[in-house]
Amino acid sequence: MGKSFENPWMRIAFYAAMVLFVFMTLFPLYWVFKMSIVTPEELFKTPPSLLPTNFDIAPAPYFFTAYETVFADPDFKAAIVNSIVVAGITTVICLAVGSVCAYALARINFVLRTPIQAFILAISFFPAVAIIAPLFLQFQTFGIIGTYWAMIIPDILFALPLTVFLLLAYFRELPAGLEEAAKVDGANIWQAFFRITIPLSAPGVVTTAILTFIFAWNEFLFANTFALDITTQPATVIIPQFATTYTTDFGAQAAASIVVTLPLVALVLIFQRRIVSGLTAGAVK
Amino acid sequence: MAVATGARARKPSKPKDEGVFSRLKGDFANPERRTAYYMVAPVLLLVLLIGLWPVAYAIYLSFLKVLPETAPSFVGLQNYIDMFSDPTFRGAVLNTAIFTILSVALEFVFGIGIALALNRGFTGQGSVRAVALVPWAFPTVVSAVMWRLMYQQQGGIMAYIALKLNLIAGPILASEQATLFAAVIVDVWKTTPFVALLLLAGLQVIPADTYEAARVDGANAWQQFSRITLPLLKPAIAVALLFRTLDAWRVYDLFWAMSDRTLESLSTYVFKGVRISQVDFSVGDAAAVFIFLTSLVLAFIFLKGLGTESSGGG
Numbered sequence: 393m394g395k396s397f398e399n400p401w402m403r404i405a406f407y408a409a410m411v412l413f414v415f416m417t418l419f420p421l422y423w424v425f426k427m428s429i430v431t432p433e434e435l436f437k438t439p440p441s442l443l444p445t446n447f448d449i450a451p452a453p454y455f456f457t458a459y460e461t462v463f464a465d466p467d468f469k470a471a472i473v474n475s476i477v478v479a480g481i482t483t484v485i486c487l488a489v490g491s492v493c494a495y496a497l498a499r500i501n502f503v504l505r506t507p508i509q510a511f512i513l514a515i516s517f518f519p520a521v522a523i524i525a526p527l528f529l530q531f532q533t534f535g536i537i538g539t540y541w542a543m544i545i546p547d548i549l550f551a552l553p554l555t556v557f558l559l560l561a562y563f564r565e566l567p568a569g570l571e572e573a574a575k576v577d578g579a580n581i582w583q584a585f586f587r588i589t590i591p592l593s594a595p596g597v598v599t600t601a602i603l604t605f606i607f608a609w610n611e612f613l614f615a616n617t618f619a620l621d622i623t624t625q626p627a628t629v630i631i632p633q634f635a636t637t638y639t640t641d642f643g644a645q646a647a648a649s650i651v652v653t654l655p656l657v658a659l660v661l662i663f664q665r666r667i668v669s670g671l672t673a674g675a676v677k
Numbered sequence: 678m679a680v681a682t683g684a685r686a687r688k689p690s691k692p693k694d695e696g697v698f699s700r701l702k703g704d705f706a707n708p709e710r711r712t713a714y715y716m717v718a719p720v721l722l723l724v725l726l727i728g729l730w731p732v733a734y735a736i737y738l739s740f741l742k743v744l745p746e747t748a749p750s751f752v753g754l755q756n757y758i759d760m761f762s763d764p765t766f767r768g769a770v771l772n773t774a775i776f777t778i779l780s781v782a783l784e785f786v787f788g789i790g791i792a793l794a795l796n797r798g799f800t801g802q803g804s805v806r807a808v809a810l811v812p813w814a815f816p817t818v819v820s821a822v823m824w825r826l827m828y829q830q831q832g833g834i835m836a837y838i839a840l841k842l843n844l845i846a847g848p849i850l851a852s853e854q855a856t857l858f859a860a861v862i863v864d865v866w867k868t869t870p871f872v873a874l875l876l877l878a879g880l881q882v883i884p885a886d887t888y889e890a891a892r893v894d895g896a897n898a899w900q901q902f903s904r905i906t907l908p909l910l911k912p913a914i915a916v917a918l919l920f921r922t923l924d925a926w927r928v929y930d931l932f933w934a935m936s937d938r939t940l941e942s943l944s945t946y947v948f949k950g951v952r953i954s955q956v957d958f959s960v961g962d963a964a965a966v967f968i969f970l971t972s973l974v975l976a977f978i979f980l981k982g983l984g985t986e987s988s989g990g991g
Contacts, residue, residue: 406794410801413791414808417870421811423834424823436832489719496716500709503700508717515728517919517976519927521944522969523727525951525962526734529743549727552720581712610816612930613944617952628818632934635822642826649823656814664807671871672878 421657427646429456435642448643458643459651465637467622467630468648475626475652478540478615479608482547486555486604491597494559495585499568509560516553520546524617531618542618543626547608555604558670562596563589599666602659609656627652732969739963745955756963766964769941772857772932776942777925780864784921785914787865788872793906795873796880806877809870817867821934824863825850835859856936863931868924872917879913880906915983922979923972943968 397403427435431446447456454460462468496502497509527546531537570592571584579587590597612628619625631648638644660667704710739756741749760766795806812820827835830848839845849855883906891901907914929944938945943964950961 406797406799409790410794410799410805413794414805416866417808417812420820420823420827420866423827427826438832439837440832440834489723492716493720496713500713500716502704502710502713503697504704505713508721512720512724514976515724517923517972518728519923519944519965519968519972521927521929521947522735522965522972523731524947525738525958525965526731527727528951529738530731530734545727548723552723556720581709606814610818612816612818612933613948616933617948628816628930631822632818635825635934635937642829642832645822646826649819649826653815653819656816657811660810660814661807664810667810668806668874672875 421653424646425650428458428643428650430643432641432643456643456647458641458647461638461641461644462634462648462651468627468651470622471625471627471630472652474540474619474624475609475628478543478547478611478624478626479605481540481544482551482608483601483604485544485548486551487597487601490552490555490600491559491590492585494556495563495589497556498560498563499571499589500581512553512556515549518550520550520613524613528617537618538620538624540624543611543614543624546614546618547611550611551604551607554607555600558600558603559593559596561670562593562600565596566593595666596670599663599670602663603667603670606656606659735962735969736966738959739966741959743958743962752959756959757967759960760963760967763960765941766946769943769946769964772941773926773928773943776857776861776864776928776932777922779858779861780868780925781918781921783861783865784869784872785918787869788917789876789914791869791873792876792880793902795877806874809874811870812867813871815867817930818934820863820867821860821931824859824866825935828859835862850936853936853940856940860928860931860935860940863935864925864928868921872921875917875920876910876913879910879917883909912983915979919976919979922975926972926975927968 397406426444429447430444431448434441434444434446448458449455450457450460454463493512497505523546527542528537531542536542566589571588574584574588575581609626610628611626615626615629619629622630627648631645631652634645634648704714738749740751740753742752742755743749791809795802795809815823824835827833828849830836830850833849836845836849839849845852845855849859887905887909888901891905896904927944928942929948932940932942932945933948947961947965947968950957950959950964952961954961
């Protein structure tokens with residue numbers, strides 16, 4: 393409802409509230425970024441200054457000492473690689489099985505459609521911690537504790553509802569006419585899916601891939617349970633440990649936090665329109 | 678059709694089951710609908726193997742005593758008795774309950790306010806909505822690390838503000854109670870925008886002419902909100918509350934990283950039993966089953982509250 397404000401004061405109050413919301417949402421990101429670029433003296437100054445004044449400069453390519461510190465840390469680099477591997481494989485598997493499943497749920501009217509849909513959605517309400525004990529014993533038997541698979545396997549379970557419901561929303565938006573035409577021309581349902589639906593819904597598939605990747609990237613519980621050392625530990629496990637490695641080097645802790653979040657923030661802002669519609673589709677339909 | 682009548686002749690006593698079965702048979706007779714089952718099968722198989730089987734196994738394990746180097750023995754409810762008589766567990770329940778109630782209540786109040794504002798339509802609305810996604814993209818554990826830096830006694834902006842407002846006497850992170858409230862603030866920061874987006878999606882499906890009609894009938898803004906918006910928003914509210922409550926109830930990352938592993942939640946209690954202690958594996962597993970069952974009960978309550986009017990995935 394684009395109605396205007398009758399009272400100019402109401403208008404001012406409304407915009408003030410919106411500005412406050414944006415400010416509070418972005419403030420921690422700004423503050424931690426500020427912490428990552430200033431000198432230790434300024435970091436510990438009381439009262440803290442809102443704007444950075446004394447920069448802790450390092451030579452290129454890092455420009456600030458804190459970033460040089462974290463990138464010189466071999467554990468940090470290894471952790472980033474581990475995060476990419478775990479989140480990447482999880483995303484590929486989720487998209488492979490999830491897209492086919494979402495297509496059937498979107499297009500074919502079979503008897504168990506609604507129960508299966510509800511069943512998959514129910515997984516997102518499921519407490520992950522409930523299965524760490526049995527998975528631990530099981531993974532011990534298989535000998536995969538401390539490997540990437542010990543994280544990827546449970547990550548798949550919890551990322552799948554997100555993947556399936558995002559794709560379901562995109563497939564439903566796509567008119568079925570082209571697939572129907574292909575079927576009239578003799579294509580079977582698999583051909584219609586691979587040759588028509590997937591290419592046409594490419595933007596939706598890319599958005600889903602990004603969100604699934606972010607979801608797996610952010611996972612902490614399974615990583616903390618099943619990754620034993622830096623050969624597999626992802627960034628979410630390593631960064632909290634920095635509090636003990638770099639006890640007083642708040643700048644390094646801040647820089648590490650910025651490095652792992654900025655790419656996510658950038659991705660989310662680029663794809664924000666599609667993400668909002670995809671994320672909320674499952675809730676209202 | 679012949680198959681269906683044959684089934685009816687054999688089992689005349691159960692007409693309802695037979696209806697489902699014959700319809701399923703119908704599905705499998707149709708090549709396209711049969712393919713649908715093949716298409717959903719991999720996902721269902723994964724859920725079964727990684728989700729349902731471990732839960733069943735967890736429940737079974739909670740009745741055993743599992744110790745390293747010894748064969749597991751059946752102990753009945755002993756693990757649950759040990760768990761409930763453990764003051765650490767009771768503290769974890771209390772912390773988790775306080776955290777859940779406070780954070781979900783605050784997120785709901787702020788979330789609905791922001792959703793109503795975003796639903797109004799104003800210059801810059803798109804940017805505000807984009808900004809709302811930023812905290813959602815953060816790994817929880819990294820938000821905890823970032824906020825912990827802001828709560829630090831030395832140079833921490835939050836500690837400075839709290840001190841100036843006379844909210845705290847000592848360092849925030851040195852007090853368990855203060856850390857719990859600090860964690861609530863982080864959670865509210867991180868998920869209020871998401872709650873707002875969920876509620877906004879619910880608001881956008883309420884037809885504008887409903888409000889038009891109410892205005893013509895002389896309803897004021899509050900009446901429009903309480904008589905139209907709230908009742909029509911009920912399904913979206915229930916979904917958002919259910920999502921957030923269950924998420925808060927299993928809180929782990931935030932407590933773990935905010936308090937350097939000292940503040941106990943139900944999930945950290947499970948983790949410490951299963952993963953850190955050698956002897957409390959089974960008690961930890963019992964606590965995991967406790968979280969699972971209480972989550973089920975909470976989900977049931979919310980879905981019941983949602984009532985029969987829910988629009989079941991169309």
